[in-house]
Amino acid sequence: MTQAPGTRRDIPDATVARLPVYLRALRALTAAGIDVVSSEDLAQAAGVRSTGLRKDLSHLGSYGVRGVGYDVARLSDEIARELGLQHDWAVAIVGMGNLGHALAAYSGFATRGFKVRWLVDEDPEVIGTVIAGLTVIGFDELAMVAGDGLIAVIATPPTAAQDVADQMTRMGVRSILNFAPCVLQVPEGVEVRKVDLATELQILAFHEQRGRDEDDDAARLGVHAARVAEAAR
Amino acid sequence: MTQAPGTRRDIPDATVARLPVYLRALRALTAAGIDVVSSEDLAQAAGVRSTGLRKDLSHLGSYGVRGVGYDVARLSDEIARELGLQHDWAVAIVGMGNLGHALAAYSGFATRGFKVRWLVDEDPEVIGTVIAGLTVIGFDELAMVAGDGLIAVIATPPTAAQDVADQMTRMGVRSILNFAPCVLQVPEGVEVRKVDLATELQILAFHEQRGRDEDDDAARLGVHAARVAEAAR
DNA sequence: AGGTCTTTGTGAACGCGCGCACAAAGTCGC
DNA sequence: GCGACTTTGTGCGCGCGTTCACAAAGACCT
Structure with missing residues (x-):
């Protein structure tokens, strides 16, 4: 990853990669007529943990209100601005x-x-x-x-x-x-x-194969029942 | 670290994500008629550092020959097998x-x-x-x-x-x-x-905007000529 | 065969990002 | 106004991945 020195505001790459996801979720909330959201709910919509979401947002500044949550419109604007999306x-x-x-x-x-x-x-x-x-x-x-x-x-x-x-x-x-x-x-x-589409598929294939092997092991060891019990917990 | 055959090896996710890239580079080498490659050359073709490449490959086992490099066909097969690509x-x-x-x-x-x-x-x-x-x-x-x-x-x-x-x-x-x-x-x-195509573009937009801001600074400092000279190299 | 040289494989250090625990801050009920 | 409750913001520790330095191992030359 290219890390240029003298970064204006150093936002971690991992955070930058998630900002678009947050923005997408916020736009969906706006469309649904919701104008305030908690980090817990937004995190769920974005597929991340709430603590991680809050840490990400803290890099942009403090735009949340404690005890209430985040203003959807405000946060959308801030993220869009950070991503440089004010203009097309x-x-x-x-x-x-x-x-x-x-x-x-x-x-x-x-x-x-x-x-x-x-x-x-x-x-x-x-x-x-x-x-x-x-x-x-x-x-x-x-x-x-x-x-x-x-x-x-x-x-x-x-x-x-x-x-x-x-x-x-x-x-x-x-x-x-x-x-x-x-x-x-x-x-x-x-x-x-x-x-790279084929690369993505190959990564999936790796896990698919590994999962298949694990199933073989599970069957051999008779762990299946335990796994079902675990899932039902 | 000698791996007994049949042992379930835990390969880091980051490594798995790069294996397809290595495989692609190896196939290109095969097509070019090259059958032995050093970690340095393969790393260059894959866009990674040679030390990282060697560490990645070490998770699959020791298929290189010291002083020589890796057998392209052998390594291709090993990676393909690891990814579960023996069959479509x-x-x-x-x-x-x-x-x-x-x-x-x-x-x-x-x-x-x-x-x-x-x-x-x-x-x-x-x-x-x-x-x-x-x-x-x-x-x-x-x-x-x-x-x-x-x-x-x-x-x-x-x-x-x-x-x-x-x-x-x-x-x-x-x-x-x-x-x-x-x-x-x-x-x-x-x-x-x-x-997510739009997400990728938004991440690019972030860096583009950041680079633009830095250009403003650079223009103020008169560094532009230096960069042009660099680009013309 | 011995020595030199190339290249691999790996232990160790470093840095980053994630999750946890908790303090700070603001709202709501009375 | 005050207490209880909710939710944010963050310092800290841990695990992972990357990089560095170096030893091990084999090829090549003489």
Whole structure:
């Protein structure tokens, strides 16, 4: 994890990773007409422990009221501000294959602070076509229009991903979400997050296999009854 | 630490999460015709430190040769075995929207140990249609054909995700990959991994904003030229 | 065969994040 | 206004993961 020195307010990475989850839960509460929530309830909705939630929020400041809880609207605003979501961020999706298409059409971005503004591909056959209301452009055109703070989403085959990343960083992009199953080498100061579907499945497969082995053991040792009793406790 | 064969080894979660990355790098080396690799080179390809890589591998046993490195084929097999990838795992994708379509057509699963076997939706309009060579079925039909060790991928809207998870766990599924932006409540023993695209972007946005603030400082201090020189290296 | 050199494997130290216990602070009832 | 109750905020300890330093082990050269 890239740890830049001189951080303005040092919020632990683990906390930052959970803030979006809290924000999502808070938005749901707002939609449900609830305007005050306790750390216990919010933690449940976010799938964490209440003590951890409170510690996370304490890094942003003290926005709770003891004996009452947190003001939903206030806390939403604070977290959104901390995440830099007061204004929408422009997103460019690179690689108009299956995944690129789906991402371009995904409605979940717009509601959470992101505007898919450019679709990019290198194939002349694809450039110029309209997908989800946007015209696909090439890299050279993107280089001309791309402004500061652009977030790039790489949805190309892995063989092209490094080259795309190089071009992106050259045009000043410092945030990349990489869907290609490969490791990207980027210069200092560029943040890369990866989403690897097959990797996630392989991690699940590991636990699935381990669970299966444990079941074998349990059957052999006759522990099953004990486990049922435990679960019923 | 010599591990007796058949012993249940406790491998740290952090290590398990990296094994797929190592496996991917090793497959690439095989494709390149390289059959021996040092921890230093493999670590570079995987984007980790060599000491960390060696510690990770030490949890699987001693498969390296000092002074030489690791046999690529041997290590690939060992990691694949540890992850339970000797045989393909069956995958069911639930929710045939944009994302479900893309996942059904995604070629990256088949090459890495997974076989998308069932596509599921609740919409009668969608059930029966053919996507990527598979006929979409409903939940009741899935419940009849689903075997042990099935991995479920939830690609529904968040409002439907919990209901889908409930049905899946009822039919014995113990591994779920959740693309819906919501927290799933599942019984003990069920493993859930989540992939939330908007969350990833929000984490990037946080760092982007922080970097922007630092740029302001840097501009005041006149460090910008130094960074450009660095980037041009 | 002996020596040197490369590379692995691992014990130890360090830092981080999580959970617990408890104090602080504010609300509600009377 | 005062006491009891609720809920937040936080210092502390522990366990995990990462990094460092170094010893062990094998290959290669002469």
